[in-house]
Amino acid sequence: MDSIILTHQLGGLLPEAVFPENKQYSEVIVPADRLHAFCESLKTTPNLLFDYLISLTAVDWKDHFIMVYHITSTKYRHTVVVKTPINSREHPVVDTLSDIWKTAEFHEREVYDLFGISFRNHPDLRRLFLDDDYGYPLRKDFTDESRMIVK
Amino acid sequence: MTFDIYDFSGLTQSIDKGLKASMSPGWTLLTEFVIIGLIFLIFYAILGLFLVYAERKVCAFIQNRIGPNRVGPLGIFQTIADLIKLLMKELIPIKNADKLLFNIAPFIVIIASFMAIAAIPFAKGLHAIDFNIGIFYIIAVSSLGVVGILLAGWSSNSKYSLIGAMRSGAQVISYELSIGLSLLTIVVFAGTMQLSGIVESQANGWWIFKGHIPAVIAFVVFLIASTAETNRGPFDLAEAESELTAGFHTEYSGIKFAFFFLAEFMNMFIVASIAATVFLGGWMPLHFGVDNAFNRIMDYIPPIVWFFGKTGTVILIMMWFKWTFPRLRIDQLLTLEWKYLLPINLLNIVVVAFLTLMGWHF
């Protein structure tokens, strides 16, 4: 589907969505409390059918986090980038998407491990790579004198 | 019947007479025991060394590389170097392992293979025991090796060893059936279980030719079953390195591991020599019919050369299997035996009995 038509259709699904400029894919910013419902409708709407979650990650912008989801449709071959801001730094929480796309379960465990963002209703939220008392390395305020070389 | 083949019983009788002349019969017997025991021990050890070297060279040839070539000319002292290394390794004692069984297990395996070697005729008159139930004895005695394997796995007190030993035990016990039944076909043809009798009956042609189709079927089944019985080749799941470390002998080190290793190769030799004796004529040269020029020419090659040549060929085939095929899974292995080999064997025996009755073999 053409990206302008796609943007229009996504706007129809969720009026509060914001559509920033992106040269590559259609991008949409969704508030955190509407994320799960929005993603469900992305997957189930007949002419959207976003069934393949390519990548799930988070970016630390020092005063808030942004979750970034790249999702594509195997039938229509259109791609969308969904972003959700998380405003709390002490207890960042967002809904899990593992009931919509199963691969999200493991990507979310990685984000939990490296950023400390919790996911509501996640079936098995444990750390994936690191020890339980390690801290959250990909946060911008993480320091570890013995293991990090800072330029 | 046979022609000018040198009869070793002349030699053994003369040694016996010589000993009896100088000692009482009791001491003579003891001395003879010691002499035979020593000869077999040395033979066993040298053959083991040679077989390990041969396996490595054959494996290398199939895999398009050279194999051992540094230690000694063409690498022939490689096995001796490995042996010295194994002898110098620490015998790691296992905590909580059943010490008596842990130490006995390798010996049981070696004893079983020794007992089987004693009955095999290497040339006319050259064998240690010549029972009139030779084949029955060999089958019975080679079953003792299973006890050693199970004890090894059980007493090691390790999950991997136990799984390996259980798998191996199930495998060996199943395939013994096929071995026994396929040997029985030739016993029915030859009319005797005595090994020297079976070899003599092949004076006008080997059973694999005389017995035509049923004998060939029995030979193929015997080859498959014996590869499985000795835990070799595509049936080596029990010691599959890439799945369960080393199976039942994971916890063994040093000389005890060398015993298991050696026993595996000697078992291979034993089943190959049984195949050669029963199906391929043992020490009997290649004859067709009785008393013609071809037979006389064949007789010039000494019987010992015939025997080791045939055994060597069967060993080569078994090594070829191992390095070509992937491994069978345990349930596929057992299915092969119980659903395929056993019915074929039973049918074969019925056919053979009928053929012998009718006289429809050469």
Added chain:
Amino acid sequence: MQEEIVKNIILGEDDDYIINVGPQHPSTHGVLRFEVSLQGETIKKVVPHCGYIHRGIEKMCERDTYPQIIHLTDRMDYLSAHMNNEAVCLCVEKALEVEVPERVTYIRTILDELNRIASHQLWWSAMGMDMGALTTFFYGLRDREKILDIFEESFGTRLIQSVNAPGGLMQDIHTGFQKRIKEFIRYFRKKLPEYDQLLTGNVIFRERTEGIAKLSLEDAIQYGVTGPSGRASGFSCDIRKIEPYGTYPKVDFKEILHTEGDTITRYKVRIEEMYESMNILEQLVDNIPAGDYSAKMKAVLRLPVGEFYQRVETARGELGVYIVSDGNKSPYRIKFRAPNFSNLFIISKLAVGYKIADLIAISGSLDLVIPDIDR
């Protein structure tokens, strides 16, 4: 009878018999631990534990400059090292809107396909070895040496070429490059049918892989299983066709798709991909245009503020590089969407109900490279 003996003797009160396959194990091809819960020989549950080789590549990239992070990506999926490099270079070039010379795209694609063949050869060797056919290890590696000789002659290294830089290559190819590749193709076309004779047609191998661990198309999409493992289930995920890069738009090749999704299908897809890669090489090797081996780039690269995503097809699946830039010399955040990470977790679903021996066959057919999972 076997299960009862095992339960009564070893376990005591526990219900599950738990074995660890790994982290040191000849068959897991890297440091990965499978916690397997067994009932007799049958697997009840498999839980993979990764993280033994987590090096924090994404965090290290936030400290290094753009030309430097290329050399960190080599160490993720080291068997597709050139494709990882190319992904980052393409992303940076897309962000800077740099036009690379056509010669560079041809050479990059040729190296991609050579890497793909070398990676599949190593996979075939290892898969045969894990199944017990130890000879396949030597045959596959013997042929792979021919490709590694080409790399060594051209760039000085065997496994990791390290010849990419943003804007092009770090050095040009030497004059015998095309001749060597044509020699290799002639040699390998004769040898590849041997692989089928040795392993594919073998009855024992077929018994162990046919019908084992079927991956449905639905699951492949849900779990994000890409690459040959996904294409064996009918998931059309070849990035070379979906979002073509390099010279792939100009080359004529088939995307290998099957539908059965069992272990032997994943095996067949990779063998057929080797044939297709040779076809692509034949179309490209004689037509490398003359020109520069690199575009003119500034000494210090600063990407404009924004976000950039590049998708690339490695030998194992779809690699995604996501760069968030705030205008500095280093990325603000870089995320690698690793193909092996998504391919790993399908094992918990595929292996249930099969035997331990099958677990080895399944993980061999999925072709996992562990450093890519952990990054």
